[in-house]
Amino acid sequence: MDLEHFGGNAGIGQRVARLRKLQDMRQRDLAERAHVSLSLLKKVESGHAPASPAFTTACAAGLGVGVTVLTGQPYEDLATDPGADRAAIPDLRRALDSHDDPRLDEPVWHVDKLRAAVNDGEALRRKSRYSQLAMRLPLLLQHLYANLAQASGVEATETAHALLDDAYSLVKAITYRFGYLDLSALASDRLVASAGKSGDPLRVPVAEFRRSSLQLHRGDYDLGMRSVNRALVQAEEVGTPEALAVVAQLHLRQAVFQARAGNGGDADAHIEEARNIVARGVPVSPYFDVRANLANVEFHSVAVPVEMSDGTAAVARAEAMLVDDREESTRVGHHHIDVARAWILHGNREKALQSLQEARTVSPQQTRYHPSVRETLHAIAATDARATDSLAGFAKWAGVTF
Numbered sequence: 580m581d582l583e584h585f586g587g588n589a590g591i592g593q594r595v596a597r598l599r600k601l602q603d604m605r606q607r608d609l610a611e612r613a614h615v616s617l618s619l620l621k622k623v624e625s626g627h628a629p630a631s632p633a634f635t636t637a638c639a640a641g642l643g644v645g646v647t648v649l650t651g652q653p654y655e656d657l658a659t660d661p662g663a664d665r666a667a668i669p670d671l672r673r674a675l676d677s678h679d680d681p682r683l684d685e686p687v688w689h690v691d692k693l694r695a696a697v698n699d700g701e702a703l704r705r706k707s708r709y710s711q712l713a714m715r716l717p718l719l720l721q722h723l724y725a726n727l728a729q730a731s732g733v734e735a736t737e738t739a740h741a742l743l744d745d746a747y748s749l750v751k752a753i754t755y756r757f758g759y760l761d762l763s764a765l766a767s768d769r770l771v772a773s774a775g776k777s778g779d780p781l782r783v784p785v786a787e788f789r790r791s792s793l794q795l796h797r798g799d800y801d802l803g804m805r806s807v808n809r810a811l812v813q814a815e816e817v818g819t820p821e822a823l824a825v826v827a828q829l830h831l832r833q834a835v836f837q838a839r840a841g842n843g844g845d846a847d848a849h850i851e852e853a854r855n856i857v858a859r860g861v862p863v864s865p866y867f868d869v870r871a872n873l874a875n876v877e878f879h880s881v882a883v884p885v886e887m888s889d890g891t892a893a894v895a896r897a898e899a900m901l902v903d904d905r906e907e908s909t910r911v912g913h914h915h916i917d918v919a920r921a922w923i924l925h926g927n928r929e930k931a932l933q934s935l936q937e938a939r940t941v942s943p944q945q946t947r948y949h950p951s952v953r954e955t956l957h958a959i960a961a962t963d964a965r966a967t968d969s970l971a972g973f974a975k976w977a978g979v980t981f
Contacts, residue, residue, distance in 0.1 A: 590957035591630035592623040613641030626961035636798025652758030667713035674717035681724035707942035737778035744773040784810035824871035827856040838886035874904040890924025912942025
């Protein structure tokens with residue numbers, strides 16, 4: 580389905596309504612196909628309720644389209660400085676295509692320089708500096724491919740695969756955030772393969788955790804939960820402190836899957852499992868993407884009722900916690916985006932916009948490209964006809980028009 584038929588600024592509800600009408604489908608018909616309530620469908624289509632990720636994936640399945648047809652990703656029409664953030668994506672795509680034919684005009688970097696470059700990339704990801712990271716990755720990938728090609732012996736080969744595993748996780752992260760889900764899926768498959776050849780048994784469950792974000796995005800909840808369960812077994816068998824940190828992270832991912840699937844009790848049980856592990860003291864970040872600390876547990880504790888569309892419970896949990904993780908602006912920013920969704924569900928547009936402003940301050944690029952931010956902005960505008968300067972300014976920055 581060609582996204583141009585819908586306009587880049589259309590909200591998910593508008594896209595659902597247009598697609599439904601094109602298929603000569605009544606609201607009741609789509610509600611039955613998508614297994615969503617008719618009243619919620621009417622509210623989302625009219626703009627009076629934001630489309631949750633679970634609602635979006637359900638309607639995509641009911642309409643027979645991909646999720647990105649409804650979200651409009653990637654957002655090529657951003658009004659302010661269009662495309663600048665994503666200028667390196669074509670180079671990154673070409674670099675991914677040349678994995679078995681690296682091209683370098685300079686000597687291959689030493690393994691120590693490669694590790695330092697990969698670690699620097701992870702630091703940029705944690706700070707949500709995606710455009711800077713995207714600029715660095717194409718050359719880094721070429722060096723990593725060449726390093727693997729010339730590796731001699733088991734140890735050198737496994738080290739080369741471990742470096743590629745981490746680099747692919749960075750590619751997956753930024754392409755996911757920018758909405759290039761084809762590249763994100765490719766990077767996810769590559770990192771799973773590299774993890775399996777790294778000689779580190781913990782990299783395999785970590786790779787499954789990384790790949791599961793795409794299953795979450797597509798609404799493949801059963802598949803995702805099975806994948807995470809396998810990863811939990813693999814990590815628990817290792818039994819080291821680092822493995823426990825991975826187990827905690829996997830419980831947090833499983834909590835989100837359960838919440839999206841409508842199982843609030845099971846979701847909270849996974850939150851509690853992660854909280855108990857973290858309280859015992861484990862390494863906070865033994866691998867990229869793993870964050871086994873109390874702040875991350877509480878962020879997920881707030882996310883669970885948000886995913887269940889329980890704004891009141893989410894707001895109560897959010898106001899009872901102290902947001903503090905200075906090394907992870909990405910996770911802090913995502914928390915503020917979740918809290919904005921909670922405030923909209925709770926009926927407070929001013930607090931919702933305030934939370935979006937906080938997300939923008941902490942992680943601007945993540946905020947600008949996040950589908951939930953656009954949905955929240957549309958919901959804020961729909962619930963009150965008054966157009967404030969702050970709302971208009973934020974919407975312009977995010978490339979959203981009403």
